[in-house]
Amino acid sequence: MAETAQSKTGAAHGETIHLPAPTAWPIVLAFGCTMAAGGLVTSLWVTAFGAVLMVAGCVGWFRQVLPHEEHEEVPVIAQAVTITTTRHVVRRLQIGPEHRAHLPVETYPITSGIKGGIAGGIAMIFPALAYGLIAQHSIWYPVNLLGGAGVGPSAHITTAEIATFHWSWLVVAIVIHSVTCLLVGLLYGAMLPMLPQRPVLLGGILAPLLWTGLLHSTMGIINPALDARIQWGWFVVSQVTFGVVAGLVVAREGKIRTSRGLPFFARMGIEAPGLMESHPDAGPPVDKEQR
Amino acid sequence: MADQTLPIAGSLDVTPQRLSRAQVLEWLHGWVVTVDHKRLGILYVVYGIIFLLVAGAEAMAIRIQLAWPGMHFLSPELYNEMFTMHGTTMVFLVGMTILFGFANYLVPLMIGARDMAFPRLNAFSFWMTAFGGLLIYYSFIGGFGLYGMGAAPDVGWWAYAPLTARAFSPGHATDYWALALIVAGFGTLGTAINIIATALSMRCRGMSLLRMPLFVWLMLVTSALTLITITPLTAAQIMLLIDRYLGGHFFDTQAGGSAVVWMHFFWIFGHPEVYVLVMPAFGIANEIIPVFSRKAIFGYPAMVAASVGIAFVSMGVWAHHMFTVGMTSVGNAFFVLSTMLVGIPTGIKIFNWVATIWGGKIRFATPMLFCLGFLFQFLIAGLTGIMLSVAPWNWQLHNSYFVIAHFHYVLVGAIVFNIFAGIYYWYPKVTGRMLSETLGKWHFWLFLIGFHITFDTMHFVGFLGMPRSIYTYEPDRGWNHLNFIISIGGMIQGIAVLIFAWNLVQSYFRGRKAGNDPWDAWTLEWSTPSPPPAYNFATDPVVHSRRPLWDLKHPEDPDWKYEA
Numbered sequence A: 001m002a003e004t005a006q007s008k009t010g011a012a013h014g015e016t017i018h019l020p021a022p023t024a025w026p027i028v029l030a031f032g033c034t035m036a037a038g039g040l041v042t043s044l045w046v047t048a049f050g051a052v053l054m055v056a057g058c059v060g061w062f063r064q065v066l067p068h069e070e071h072e073e074v075p076v077i078a079q080a081v082t083i084t085t086t087r088h089v090v091r092r093l094q095i096g097p098e099h100r101a102h103l104p105v106e107t108y109p110i111t112s113g114i115k116g117g118i119a120g121g122i123a124m125i126f127p128a129l130a131y132g133l134i135a136q137h138s139i140w141y142p143v144n145l146l147g148g149a150g151v152g153p154s155a156h157i158t159t160a161e162i163a164t165f166h167w168s169w170l171v172v173a174i175v176i177h178s179v180t181c182l183l184v185g186l187l188y189g190a191m192l193p194m195l196p197q198r199p200v201l202l203g204g205i206l207a208p209l210l211w212t213g214l215l216h217s218t219m220g221i222i223n224p225a226l227d228a229r230i231q232w233g234w235f236v237v238s239q240v241t242f243g244v245v246a247g248l249v250v251a252r253e254g255k256i257r258t259s260r261g262l263p264f265f266a267r268m269g270i271e272a273p274g275l276m277e278s279h280p281d282a283g284p285p286v287d288k289e290q291r
Numbered sequence B: 001m002a003d004q005t006l007p008i009a010g011s012l013d014v015t016p017q018r019l020s021r022a023q024v025l026e027w028l029h030g031w032v033v034t035v036d037h038k039r040l041g042i043l044y045v046v047y048g049i050i051f052l053l054v055a056g057a058e059a060m061a062i063r064i065q066l067a068w069p070g071m072h073f074l075s076p077e078l079y080n081e082m083f084t085m086h087g088t089t090m091v092f093l094v095g096m097t098i099l100f101g102f103a104n105y106l107v108p109l110m111i112g113a114r115d116m117a118f119p120r121l122n123a124f125s126f127w128m129t130a131f132g133g134l135l136i137y138y139s140f141i142g143g144f145g146l147y148g149m150g151a152a153p154d155v156g157w158w159a160y161a162p163l164t165a166r167a168f169s170p171g172h173a174t175d176y177w178a179l180a181l182i183v184a185g186f187g188t189l190g191t192a193i194n195i196i197a198t199a200l201s202m203r204c205r206g207m208s209l210l211r212m213p214l215f216v217w218l219m220l221v222t223s224a225l226t227l228i229t230i231t232p233l234t235a236a237q238i239m240l241l242i243d244r245y246l247g248g249h250f251f252d253t254q255a256g257g258s259a260v261v262w263m264h265f266f267w268i269f270g271h272p273e274v275y276v277l278v279m280p281a282f283g284i285a286n287e288i289i290p291v292f293s294r295k296a297i298f299g300y301p302a303m304v305a306a307s308v309g310i311a312f313v314s315m316g317v318w319a320h321h322m323f324t325v326g327m328t329s330v331g332n333a334f335f336v337l338s339t340m341l342v343g344i345p346t347g348i349k350i351f352n353w354v355a356t357i358w359g360g361k362i363r364f365a366t367p368m369l370f371c372l373g374f375l376f377q378f379l380i381a382g383l384t385g386i387m388l389s390v391a392p393w394n395w396q397l398h399n400s401y402f403v404i405a406h407f408h409y410v411l412v413g414a415i416v417f418n419i420f421a422g423i424y425y426w427y428p429k430v431t432g433r434m435l436s437e438t439l440g441k442w443h444f445w446l447f448l449i450g451f452h453i454t455f456d457t458m459h460f461v462g463f464l465g466m467p468r469s470i471y472t473y474e475p476d477r478g479w480n481h482l483n484f485i486i487s488i489g490g491m492i493q494g495i496a497v498l499i500f501a502w503n504l505v506q507s508y509f510r511g512r513k514a515g516n517d518p519w520d521a522w523t524l525e526w527s528t529p530s531p532p533p534a535y536n537f538a539t540d541p542v543v544h545s546r547r548p549l550w551d552l553k554h555p556e557d558p559d560w561k562y563e564a
Helices: A026-039 A042-067 A110-136 A141-152 A159-163 A167-195 A199-222 A225-227 A232-252 A266-268 B021-032 B037-066 B075-110 B118-143 B173-201 B214-245 B261-293 B300-314 B318-325 B327-342 B343-357 B364-389 B390-396 B401-431 B436-462 B482-511 B548-555
Strands: A018-020 A071-074 A078-083 B004-009
Touching: A026 A199, A026 B118, A042 B037, A042 B118, A042 B548, A071 B364, A078 B037, A078 B548, A110 A141, A110 A159, A110 A167, A110 A232, A110 A266, A110 B548, A167 A199, A167 A232, A167 B075, A167 B118, A199 A225, A225 B436, A232 A266, B021 B037, B021 B548, B037 B118, B037 B482, B075 B214, B075 B401, B118 B173, B173 B214, B214 B261, B261 B300, B261 B318, B261 B343, B261 B364, B261 B401, B300 B343, B300 B548, B318 B327, B318 B390, B327 B364, B327 B390, B327 B548, B343 B364, B364 B390, B364 B401, B364 B436, B401 B436, B401 B482
Parallel strands: none
Antiparallel strands: A018 A071, A078 B004
């Protein structure tokens, strides 16, 4: 295949090439605009002068392009330009299997993460309610703790207030809990295939412990009032419950193959003509069902 | 490997000749009436470099004033004018002009076109920008005000209301600021329209959008962003003039207006403006890093997507400049999160640049050195940006020198470094002469050292509570020595820039001949003589991959075999 940057098969232009003719009207118009603006803070005579230049610039410009654009003929002097390189050796990076070791060729579908998140979110409600009932004698205590954290600072709220039912806090708590569980479930779905060997153990127990540790060390800064009311032992239990249930649900879903081996644009689903060119040595196009 | 010989027309003869007065006038006339994209690109860059020296001198004056407590090197009034003009000049007359100059020169060459889509509009845009700059500097002598040292704008480059009201800014200094930037803004809009039209409609045969050089992609995205962001600024400036002269109350709080509305207008322009400046700088790095690593850019489609992503996200982050005005917690949370989002596409870019360098056969020539400096500094700038995006952190450090340090890390550490890299890289193409590598390395190392002495230290005075824009400070604040160190760093940078300026002049006359492709590069501009003829290409180029010159140099192993 003859590849040239300036192809001999490209359009020929003879001995001259016509280019737009040089013109003074753009600078006249620009100077006029500047004078017109500058006159507002100097003298209206300057503005008037600028306006005259603007009109002259526009008229001159239009006369140059209407009805036909003015061009100048620039002579072409053929000259050989050598495209060469001093670096003749091309080495390719050796891509060993280790380079792709951590890219999953199989993964769980997104829906498994969502299902896991929903299941885990439902499961962790029970230890949370049990904590409220046993430690605070009210199932609304953990609900209001979460809801109260969502609607504002709870520094001046008493324990008795938190233990009673509030519609607004319940709604906020449900929203926070649902969204968080769904997002964490999605994260699980994405992460579990990459965790070595025992995904449920690592994702279900170790990850919640690390997450709880992070929260424990930072909650005092983020929200000291909430930090003072969290019972971390119970918190760990509910987090691990979520992790194990979500992990089990995700792990029970069947794996699907990823599209790692496909070109980027095929993965994006773009099939617009001209955007992708088929390779001369490529086989017949593969439709989606055949992947 | 095989050499390819192409029928390309001869280059311009740059042999120094003794010119008569008539020839000099004709030469000057040629530049004034030119519509050639290359000449206009050169005019943009030269104009920007001249203003870089001016803005640098203003920065030096600021640093001398702050070098020690209780200094009176400048009067308080002149000090205000200095930092206002320094900021305004660097953003509007240096960064924008040089980067649009690069685009003017390179976009048509890179896509195999003969000129920009609208050559006359191109000339008009340049002259509007140029005259806008001259108008704002004319205010030093023409903007009669109350002060003894002329009356250049003194309201900061952000020009917050109500300081800009006539009651607080009498005279015409603020009017010059608004009018000059309106004039220059129309020039910027014209150039942006031109670049978009050129990139979309004038590509040579075979150059699909996804074969465009990344520099062109970045300029396309930047130009689209420019169209969106310049307009609110222009609108706000017109509203400001209406307030000042026609009895409007847009920003007059006492008459039912809102000073905060100005802040919204300004930062809807101002924050994306940072990306308008930094994305062309990314484009420069995208061209230089692969050539000097001897590898194709890593993750081309991801780089394109990240660029578009940055432009999109950048339009929703402006109020992180306004955390201290008292927004609602929902507003604060939104702008915290949206600002953090910027870290994702920019992170993709940094990883891709590092991946491009990884395993490459790196040449530490001056352009690459500046790009490596950029990589490191942009990473730090991004991290301090994430820190400032956290509202409580921002409440503590807003308007402190920490913020100054952060944005100078972006504007100088990333943008100016890449501008220097670009000039070292393309100067041979423009002039036919190589810049001196020895002087280039002196320039790089001195500038790098000066930069870090100045701006690393600036973070610490910010932590220690030094507010921005103050004229002087008491000696018992604990800022004395740090400020002195900052000023020393500034001087070192100044010396480095003077070396650079000398290099530009000296190499033009005595530099080594460059040839058409001194860096053994891969994009189309290197297939033309140096400097290129007026028509760029004698015959229309045809490309088959993102690196057409690689395909020519390595016909046994062309890129098109591997590209999607």
